[in-house]
Amino acid sequence: MVLDGSLHGPGWGSLPWTGDFVDITGDDSLRPRFRTRVKMGWDEEYFYVGAEMEEPHVWGTITEKNAVMFEDNDFEIFMDPDCDGLNYYEFEINTLGSIWELSLPKPYGEGGVPVLGCNIPGLKSQVAVRGTLNDPSDEDEGWSVVVAIPWSGLAKYHRDGQVPPMAGDVWKVNFSRVQWRHEVVDGGYVRIPPHGTPLAESLNPEEQEHPEDNWVWSPQGAVNMHLPLRWGEVEFV
Secondary structure (H helix, E strand, C coil): CCCCCCCCCCCCCCCCECCCCEECCCCHHHCCCCCEEEEEEECCCEEEEEEEEECCCCCCCCCCCCCCHHHCCEEEEEEECCCCCCCEEEEEEECCCCEEEEEECCCHHHCCCCEECCCCCCCEEEEEEECCCCCCCCCCCEEEEEEEEEHHHHHHHCCCCCCCCCCCCEEEEEEEEEECEEEEECCEEEEECCCCCCCCCCCCHHHCCCCCEEEECCCCCCCCCCCHHHCEEEECC
């Protein structure tokens, strides 16, 4: 697999696309403004994810590792290897390639407290921009992300430590795209609402206002990604 940020190199071409992402609620009237879709693959070392996102204005601001990445436009991966809705992994990346990794012993709504910065050794990620980053003077095609997650780092999220998976195993997985509206001020992009606007100190989505769009692979039925039993199912073949 070529991990240059694009999904056109060797290895990616033979993998099928998911369906286009939908609104997190599943409401057909809230059809996403821009297309998002994903490819998945695996071998003896890694779980591979490649995401392609249409975006006429590619911008990003966060450069710090393990910052709260969803305050930028971002792409997110959620994985619950043993499908029990507990002890699951989350990965987020923005257009600048900055990443945030965390996990939860149980969902926020059940009293879960996130474990921040639980970075998986050997994880690889790369972003490619089809256009110009942080330049409002033109329109872009979009951006893409490739991620290779080592099985060794996912073992602790499976009650039996069963990694790599066996053919026929099923894991709970979902993908999310957070998309903020923006305005151009002094030749630069400004998020609406702007950075610095007070948000709830808790990362619990039930305590947040949601002025952003949330587009997902498998709809949650609520503006809340932390309902792991509602994630999609990935069967390894």
